[in-house]
Amino acid sequence: YADLPSEAAAAVRRLGLLPARTFGPDVVAAVCAVDRAEGTRLLEILLSASLVQDVRADDERDGPLTCGFHDVIGDLAQDRAGEEPQEVRDEVLRRWVEWHLRAATEAEARLTPSHRTMPRSYRYIVTDLELFAQDSEQTVVEWLDRHRADLLAAVDVAVAAGWDELSSQIADAMWPLFLRRRHNEDLVAVHEKTLPAAERAGDLRMMRRMLTTLGGGLRSLGRYDEALERYDQALAGARRDGDRLDEAQALDGIGEVHRQAGRTGQAVAPLTQALAIREEIGYTRGAALTRLRLGEIADDNEEWHDALTYLVRARAELLAVPDPYDAARALAVLGRVYTRSGHYTAGVAQLHQAEDEFAEAGSHHWQARAREWTGAAAYNEGRTAEARDHLTAAREMYEHVHSTRDIARIDQHLLALDGEA
Numbered sequence: 085y086a087d088l089p090s091e092a093a094a095a096v097r098r099l100g101l102l103p104a105r106t107f108g109p110d111v112v113a114a115v116c117a118v119d120r121a122e123g124t125r126l127l128e129i130l131l132s133a134s135l136v137q138d139v140r141a142d143d144e145r146d147g148p149l150t151c152g153f154h155d156v157i158g159d160l161a162q163d164r165a166g167e168e169p170q171e172v173r174d175e176v177l178r179r180w181v182e183w184h185l186r187a188a189t190e191a192e193a194r195l196t197p198s199h200r201t202m203p204r205s206y207r208y209i210v211t212d213l214e215l216f217a218q219d220s221e222q223t224v225v226e227w228l229d230r231h232r233a234d235l236l237a238a239v240d241v242a243v244a245a246g247w248d249e250l251s252s253q254i255a256d257a258m259w260p261l262f263l264r265r266r267h268n269e270d271l272v273a274v275h276e277k278t279l280p281a282a283e284r285a286g287d288l289r290m291m292r293r294m295l296t297t298l299g300g301g302l303r304s305l306g307r308y309d310e311a312l313e314r315y316d317q318a319l320a321g322a323r324r325d326g327d328r329l330d331e332a333q334a335l336d337g338i339g340e341v342h343r344q345a346g347r348t349g350q351a352v353a354p355l356t357q358a359l360a361i362r363e364e365i366g367y368t369r370g371a372a373l374t375r376l377r378l379g380e381i382a383d384d385n386e387e388w389h390d391a392l393t394y395l396v397r398a399r400a401e402l403l404a405v406p407d408p409y410d411a412a413r414a415l416a417v418l419g420r421v422y423t424r425s426g427h428y429t430a431g432v433a434q435l436h437q438a439e440d441e442f443a444e445a446g447s448h449h450w451q452a453r454a455r456e457w458t459g460a461a462a463y464n465e466g467r468t469a470e471a472r473d474h475l476t477a478a479r480e481m482y483e484h485v486h487s488t489r490d491i492a493r494i495d496q497h498l499l500a501l502d503g504e505a
Contacts, residue, residue: 085135085160091116092129097168098176099153100161103237106139106152114183114209115176127151175208177241181250182209184231184238188257190215191224195260198369198407202256202290205249221408225446228261232270235261239274248281252290259297264409266449266485271301292318292330299337306489308345312338329370332361336374348381355381369410372401376414383417388425395421409450412441416454423461432458449490452481456494463501472501 085096098115099107113123127149130136136151144150153161165173186209193200194216216224228235235258242251255278262271275298282290299314319334321327339355342348355377362371379394395418402411416438422431439454459474475497482490 085164088133088135089129092126092133093164095126095130096135096161097164098172100158100163100165101168101173101176102180103241104180104234105158106150106234108148108150110148110187110213110215111180111183114179117179117208124149174245177245178247178250179208181238181242181245181247181254182206183213184235185209185250185254185257186213187215187231188228188235188254188261191228192257192260194219194224195221195409196263198405199259202253202293204253204257220444222444222446225260225264228258229265232261232267236270236274239278243277243281248285249287252278252282252285252287252294254278256290256293256297262297262301264445264447264449266304266487268301268304272298272305275301288321288325289327289330292321292327292334295321296330296333296337299334299341303337303341303344308341311341315341328361328365329367332358332365332367332370332374335361336370336377339374340377343377343381343384348384351381352378368401369405369407372398372405372407372414373410375401376410376417379414379421380417383421383424386424388421391421392418408441409445409447412438412445412447413450415441416450416457419454420457420461423457423464428461428465432461435461448481448485449487452478452485452487452490455481456490459497463497468501468504472498475501 085093088096095112095116099112102115107127109120109124109127111123112127113120116123116126118126127136131138131151134154135157136153138149139152140147140150152158168176185204186206189200189204190213216227219227235254239251239254242254255274258274261267275294279291279294279298282294295314295318299311299318302308302311302314315334315337319331319338322330322334335354335358339351339353339358342351342354355374359371359374359378362374375394375398379391379398382388382391382394395414399411399414399418402414415434419431419434419438422428422434424431435454435458439451439458442451442454455474456478459471459478462468462474463471475494479491479494479498482494
């Protein structure tokens with residue numbers, strides 16, 4: 085450390101301030117207020133001095149350089165970081181948080197462009213990072229998942245520093261990660277931390293966005309009463325402020341809570357209202373998503389004609405947006421309808437296609453769901469061995485996303501199969 089050029093020694097001190105122990109050239113550039121080329125040069129100096137090590141796994145060696153401090157050096161860096169003036173320490177942490185906000189926002193724009201509507205508050209990282217322009221959706225989702233711990237830490241830093249706008253904006257930008265990888269516990273924890281920040285900032289639109297997102301996370305965890313409470317708050321705010329788009333979002337969420345809780349009779353009315361509003365305001369994608377939900381209810385009720393009417397239209401409209409992830413969801417439910425209504429071959433073909441589309445979208449959870457439905461269809465056809473194979477594969481996929489509720493359901497199916505053997 086003592087022999088380093090001054091700018092490299094400053095980089096050590098600045099990196100020592102970060103809650104993360106791994107970093108690449110882009111993060112070095114951000115916290116040191118230099119361009120990427122200089123960030124790369126500084127990181128290479130630290131590598132040559134054996135102050136940091138390349139922490140990429142063998143199968144990641146062709147990817148971007150990622151380094152981390154050796155344990156002893158990390159402690160040294162943290163000690164030396166205290167030599168920086170308080171204003172420098174605050175700036176470095178803000179730069180680090182903003183870099184993660186911008187990176188997550190670029191991923192959000194790539195994966196869920198319809199969700200990328202909220203403002204961002206950058207002070208330092210004011211230019212695009214252009215991280216994902218050439219990447220597939222699966223690659224972008226994998227990047228988010230690899231950086232999940234740092235994104236969660238960035239939320240904590242922003243909350244602790246009182247950067248209210250930044251903290252709620254990072255939570256908002258993480259939506260595609262929560263959606264595709266089903267980190268529902270993280271979703272709930274992050275939004276419960278940052279909703280008060282949005283309230284303090286007085287951002288009513290962000291508050292409603294966070295309430296409906298939090299409602300969805302609670303719903304996915306089976307916490308239905310709490311989910312309804314959040315959706316009801318969002319609905320009241322939307323109606324108070326005359327926001328028809330948010331009103332429909334809240335109604336759609338309320339309907340889905342009732343559906344998942346097994347109260348289909350209470351689900352239809354709010355979903356029908358949401359569909360009418362979305363059609364009225366010309367929100368085609370939203371209307372298609374509500375049709376998908378109504379199609380699921382018709383499937384649950386074995387109303388096959390209605391289910392196909394809703395789902396075929398939803399699939400076509402979502403493909404036209406384009407929204408490949410939700411279009412794949414519509415296809416999977418279509419496959420389930422066909423298998424349950426006596427069209428096994430056609431339905432299984434659609435489920436296989438949906439599973440492939442979910443793989444491209446980086447959604448392990450919905451891959452598992454499609455495989456589970458394939459197993460259920462095989463069982464109903466008397467193909468017991470095939471059913472066991474598909475359900476076992478689905479269970480492994482659910483384990484990958486730590487979905488304990490889904491794993492428990494699969495275990496019950498497998499136990500029943502064993503009892504019939």
